[in-house]
Amino acid sequence: MATINYSCPNCGGKLVFDAGKQKFSCEWCLSDFTQEDLDRIFGVQNGENGTADKPPETMGNADSASQDSFSGGTNLYICDSCGAEIIAEENTAATFCYYCHSPVALSGRLSGSYCPQKVIPFKKTKEQAIGGFKEWCGKKWFLPNSFTSDAQLEKITGLYVPFWIADCKIKAHLEGEARIVTTTRTSSKTITHTKLFNVERSAETEYKGVPADASKKLDDALMDSIEPFDYNELVKFSMSYLQGFYADKYDVEKKDLVPRIKKRITEGATQLMLNDIKGYTTVSPRQTNVDLLNTDWHYIMLPVWFMSYDYKGKKYFYAMNGQTGKFSGFMPVSTVKSAVAGLLAALITFLIVLGIGAVVL
Numbered sequence: 001m002a003t004i005n006y007s008c009p010n011c012g013g014k015l016v017f018d019a020g021k022q023k024f025s026c027e028w029c030l031s032d033f034t035q036e037d038l039d040r041i042f043g044v045q046n047g048e049n050g051t052a053d054k055p056p057e058t059m060g061n062a063d064s065a066s067q068d069s070f071s072g073g074t075n076l077y078i079c080d081s082c083g084a085e086i087i088a089e090e091n092t093a094a095t096f097c098y099y100c101h102s103p104v105a106l107s108g109r110l111s112g113s114y115c116p117q118k119v120i121p122f123k124k125t126k127e128q129a130i131g132g133f134k135e136w137c138g139k140k141w142f143l144p145n146s147f148t149s150d151a152q153l154e155k156i157t158g159l160y161v162p163f164w165i166a167d168c169k170i171k172a173h174l175e176g177e178a179r180i181v182t183t184t185r186t187s188s189k190t191i192t193h194t195k196l197f198n199v200e201r202s203a204e205t206e207y208k209g210v211p212a213d214a215s216k217k218l219d220d221a222l223m224d225s226i227e228p229f230d231y232n233e234l235v236k237f238s239m240s241y242l243q244g245f246y247a248d249k250y251d252v253e254k255k256d257l258v259p260r261i262k263k264r265i266t267e268g269a270t271q272l273m274l275n276d277i278k279g280y281t282t283v284s285p286r287q288t289n290v291d292l293l294n295t296d297w298h299y300i301m302l303p304v305w306f307m308s309y310d311y312k313g314k315k316y317f318y319a320m321n322g323q324t325g326k327f328s329g330f331m332p333v334s335t336v337k338s339a340v341a342g343l344l345a346a347l348i349t350f351l352i353v354l355g356i357g358a359v360v361l
Contacts (some may be wrong), residue, residue, distance in 0.1 A: 009033075009041050010168075010295040011255035029258035031292050033187055037171070041294045061238060066189050067112025072185065073239040076249065087114075087160075087247035089239060098157040098246060099217050099308055114249060121241050122158060122303040122322040127319045129305035130309075132327045136318065143331060152309065154327040158322065160242070160301040161223065162214040162250035165231075166261050167206065167296040172269040174201045174288045178280040181201045199283060201273035207265050210300075212257040214250035218306075219317060220260070220348055224320040225328035233323065235291040247301060254297045323354050 008015055013028030023032040033041075062193075077086040079097035087110055088095055097104050103299075131151050137148055146152060172249070178197040183190060209231050213223040270288045277283050303322025308315055318329035 013255060022272075028255050031258065031262075033291065035291070037293050039202075049356075058066045059193060061239050062112075062117040064112075065116070066237060067115045069112075069239055070115030070237075071109055071112035074110045074242070074247075076107045076110040078294055079104045082217075085249040085251070087242070087249055089242040096155075096307055098159055098221075098248075100310070101155055101308070104130070115161065116237045116299050118236045118299045119160065119241050119301040120229055120231075120233050120303055120323050121235065122245065124159065124303075124305065124320060124322050124325050125212050126156065126305070129158075129322075129327075132305075132320050132325060133307065133318055136327055136329060137331075142359075147309060148329075151285070152307075156305055156307040156318075158245040159304050159306045160245060160247040160249055161221065161304045161306075163211050163231065163300050163302050164214050164250075164252075164254045164257055165212075165296070165298045165300060166254075166257075168208045168210060168261070168265055168292040169206045169295075170204070170265060170269060170290055170294055172203045172205075172266075172273065172288065172290045174273040174285055175199075175284055176274075176285040176287075178277065178283045181281040188244070197278055197280070199280075200277055203269060203273055203276075205269070205272070205333060206348070207268065210259050210261050210264055210297075212252075214266075214299075215248045215253040216251050218248070219330075222317055222319050222328060222330070223304075224318050224325075225303065229321065229323055235301060245303075252253040255264045258292070258295075261295075262290065262292060265292070298353070323346070 008026035008031060010031050011026065014025045015024040015026055015033065017023075018025040018032070021032055023034055024038060053135075073090050074087050075092060075219070076091055077088060077095060078084075079086070079090075079100065079102055081102035082097060082100045084097050084099045084104075086095065086097065086104060091207065095104055095139065096102065107217065133153065134148065137143060156204040167342050171223060176199050178199045180195045182193045182199070185191075211227065211229070213220060221313040266288055269290050270285055273288075274283055274285065304320055305320040305327075307318045316330045318327065
């Protein structure tokens with residue numbers, strides 16, 4: 001008799017039945033599914049024999065022609081200092097590491113399996129990126145002088161960052177506590193009445209285009225802070241978009257991003273269900289459970305202007321969304337300027353105290 005073998009619809013890992021949960025669990029991404037979930041996802045009716053294969057990923061890889069073009073038209077450079085792997089188009093003879101600014105050495109061709117299917121081309125110029133950086137710095141007196149020097153600004157790099165974006169069908173359940181607070185006032189006192197209620201909400205919905213960058217070298221919080229990107233401007237990937245720019249090689253597999261994607265979806269689903277609870281003064285969630293029922297992954301490249309800065313042995317980063325111009329970063333503080341400011345503050349305090357003492361005398 002044939003058996004039904006399920007692969008996780010989120011990451012492709014093996015599903016096993018968890019007796020404690022009474023659900024099918026994935027050992028890779030920790031997703032859980034009921035039998036009804038799997039029957040619905042794979043179209044297999046209860047009691048039917050056969051094999052339940054994972055549905056094809058709609059955008060996981062580019063077509064073979066695009067992959068051949070990509071592998072034949074890109075060079076892979078390796079930084080000996082920090083290990084970053086940089087993709088550049090074939091006419092690039094030498095370059096530097098966008099991360100630590102060290103020279104990099106040509107390693108060879110890059111496999112076509114790293115070719116994205118779609119890309120959002122750069123819309124913001126290098127001049128606009130530098131302008132945004134100067135605006136961001138503003139009148140921040142404690143920045144090191146070299147942070148905004150011409151030599152530093154020349155290091156800003158147009159970088160196509162690899163992203164996995166996920167389209168997820170989910171089932172969510174929320175349990176919480178709601179309160180109705182009323183106040184009664186008399187001539188002598190105010191009485192507050194609080195009624196407590198247990199509330200629950202369930203939802204089945206779909207989230208499209210939930211992003212997560214796929215580069216270990218880039219700070220996740222920094223990449224999150226320059227979102228969103230407008231996916232309506234995604235176009236089919238072509239090598240021509242790499243002209244004059246670099247591209248980061250993805251080194252994070254989609255299965256490793258499931259927890260991060262699920263966290264973002266859980267936050268959104270929690271707010272969605274809270275917004276549906278009406279008529280109470282306050283509502284506080286106690287517990288939210290979200291199951292990812294099915295996930296389609298899309299491998300794309302998104303445009304980012306990026307700059308790193310090394311100060312006192314620590315890295316600082318600036319990034320601008322190359323499509324919208326939204327920017328963010330982390331700033332160093334000049335130890336010299338900070339010390340001078342501290343001395344001036346102490347001197348001013350001393351003079352004030354001295355002046356007060358003179359008046360008292």
